[in-house]
Amino acid sequence: MKPLKKTLVVLSLALLAGVFLLPYLWMLGSAFKSRSELFSYVLPVSWKTFIPVKPTLDNFTTLLFELGFTRTILNTLGLSAITVLGSVLLCSMAAFALSLLDFPGRRLAFFVIMFTMMVPFEARMLPTFLVVQDIGLSNTFTALYLPWLADAFLIFLFSNHFAEIPFDLYHAAVIDGCPHTRIYSKIMLPNITPALVSGALIKFFFAWDSYVWPLIILRNNRFQVLGVAIANLFTDQSIAWELIFSSALLSTVPVVIIFILLQRYYIAGMTSGGIKE
Amino acid sequence: MKKTTLILLLVLCLSLTVLSAAGQAESQGTKPSELKLLVPQSPGVVDGVQAVADAYKRLHPEVTITIRSVPFNRYKEQLQIMWASNDVDDIITTGSPDISNYAYYGALLPIDDLIPVSERSQFINGAIEAVSYKGSIYAYPFREAASALFYNKTYFDLAGIEAAPLDKPWTWSQWEQNVTKVMQAAKQKTGKTVWGITFLANPGRGDFWLTPIIRSNGEKGSATYKAISDDGMTLTGYADTPQALEAYRFYQSLYTKKLAPTAEVPDAFGTGQSATFLGFLSSAHDLKKNFPDLEWGIMPLPYFKTPLTHTGGFTYAISAKTKNAAAAKDFVKFAGSDEGIKAYFDVSGSDLLSRTDFAKRYPQYFEDPYQKIFSYILQTYGEARPTTPAYVLYNSIMGFNLFLDLASGSDVNQTVQTKIKEFETQARSM
């Protein structure tokens, strides 16, 4: 009985993993194929579909050295880092004030923030651009991430988690003499780490993958972001599929590495659930 | 510890902000001789225009030129956003049929003085008209394009079919007969199931590629051949003639008869999965580079009653809101001159040109055999695309959506009528 159950479990897990991994396996092999080989072995499916007959590093060298992907990746890393740090900080602070404090206008502020989620970006990208222009920030790096710092989704997420924190904890700290201005860093932050990590991940990938807004804001090609660089591979006359597969690999690997490094937050969160005093 | 880290991070963010703002502030100072160009990511365009800019700077070292490139399928959107701002790019490159559309909206600067009347005959037939609006010229025609049918020689030989010579294109019924035989032979002798025809993007789309099929079913000068009214605003009576509908039905049959694929097949022709392929000059170069073992040839586009292929390529135009009109005009004049053309070709390779006299002075740029073929096709069958100040609308509705719907199997009459109505309504409220 036991071995059968174990096999079933293993099989279903493998199937699950397979569903998510299959495109990547194809991508992985294809990234090392030359253009002529890329689509020659798709039908019928054979080992050649996933493993290049004549592996080549040409795609990567083209991307990294001719098309400047190294610089692009570094740029985008920098942009994502600033976006994540800034928005997680600011949004969690705001969520704290909105969830655990009360003041005249609180409901209105919360509603306004939630309301901004409802309008799709495509509808407001032009007006936002005009606003940025009027402030005089057109074509600056600042204009790139500044609109991203106040994120209603993040505020909503953090508010939810702050709501789970028992008020007594706050009250006790105040009685102990902790000023309200220090409550955030002393009490609140340590207790919502899982949400902070999730929020950080969302924001990071959002900035990492962004391309429409940078396209509008950046008026010169000196600062290139990854999303635009990849979109540039889709031209009117040809789609550089061989480069697309390898760029996919290049854009996923750094993130996966960061992710693996962040794993320990999850393990810590899982083994010690509950409220931290 | 946590709090200090947070404060440090915040300080870091703020200082980066200040630094970058300061850095930008310096380069944002308005210099009278600074030109900004906007180009789409199209093979050869970015490098070529950069080369032209470099050559220009050598003659005018006091001018700084910045080139910005954006992904091709976002180009039109970016143009609009750019023109909506108060800091426009001075020079843009865009396909010739779009010019009258942008001129209609007042987004472009007239440049009649850059092409004196005496020089206008040096341009290929229809090139100047294509970039004119209400009697003024709004762009400098640069590159041209022409489409042709590539064929897989190996498969054709297997079937014993000989391709059409350059001066005698097949009719579409001849094409269908021959290609069916080729597909059968390929299946029998190599076991491969190949497509009869594939396009640069499958299923086919684009006014440049597909409308010639429809127009060719009309005699020259007929409504079907013209495809649109003279003022460019009416399609009723032009795109819905019995001949046009017949041609649309033929196009749909390509998909129902499984001659053409209904979903993208990248590199179908290069990987030997299709008997013929609708392409242009750069397709020839791509094939040579990426699929050197393939044996292929070029024949002119098949037709019904009148053979034709669409022309028009990218042109240089100047934004109406430019702050450096004189410098911009000077640059465009240079880009279109012999020196500019040479600079472009030296980097991006030669191509078909709107200016016909350049070839006479510099024949060395026209030695490529494929270029000669396409040059011949351009001269013999070339016809400007339907001229309309609503070209962006026209291409989107009639060039893309219509053909895509037909490929998905919608009713021909109904779809054509719906799309015509949509175009005319939108064009009226432009």
Add this chain to the structure above:
Amino acid sequence: MERYVYKRGGKQHDLLAAILINLLPTLLLTLVFQLVPILIAGWYSFLKVNLMAGTKQFIGLDNYIKAATDPKFLQSMATTVEYFLLRVPLQVLLGFLLSLLIYQPRRWTGVLRTIILLPVVTSMVVVTSILALMMHPSNGLINSMLIMAGLPAQGFLTDPRQALFSIVLITVWKNVGMTMLFFLAGLMAISPTLYEAAEIDGATALQKHWHVTIPMLKNTFIFVLITTTIRSFQVFGPILMTTNGGPLNSTRVVVMEIYENAFVFNQLGYASTQSVLLALLLIVISLLQSKLSGRKSR
């Protein structure tokens, strides 16, 4: 739920400082970069805006009347609702189940978690185009495997009846990892003492989930529901990359209408009207979802 209340004119300077420092920067940024542009777009909805010519003309409610009677717009709304009804249950349920799976600290959990999150961290442009290739009706990897398993090949993105669902599959595949993370974060906030208490009372695994997990996850669930709903109604990128609204308009969603009206037909005013209507619809739906799920009001 209690809060610390700041009363106007009170002497709680410390509390006031806390409120201002924590809230003001974000509020300011929201005002400038989110609210003002939305108000501008709202203003445009009453105008006929010509982006390229730079003209604006007040036309009152004409755009709204046009939108209410525009079959294309209404159809796009219907398509979007259909997409929402397909995607949200699938993504939320799947995300929840996956989070339960990943919450067990086993040896393979870390690896599986990373695998499920891979699609989230890959560029949307790349993921959609590669998945679209895999879904090719005759040459695609997926159909190759179906054929090998003896099943008929599917049209996926080329079949008007399957295209919308294929897009759902692509977007769920890409985003379920994130939903899983949200549920995970919620699970981690559940104090283990609650489970211990349930066990003392003799509850089985299923009962533990029913009486502890699900109620405690209520707020997370509402969060996931509302945000996935909003994202579903605003879907655009994957459709632009693959089907472009086709085949036969089966994937023509609202944002596609908005985009086309703004940047192809050069009718930014009308596009803004459609955005306003979409936003209003979303507000109504979010409020309904919030009320029906019995959100603990703060």
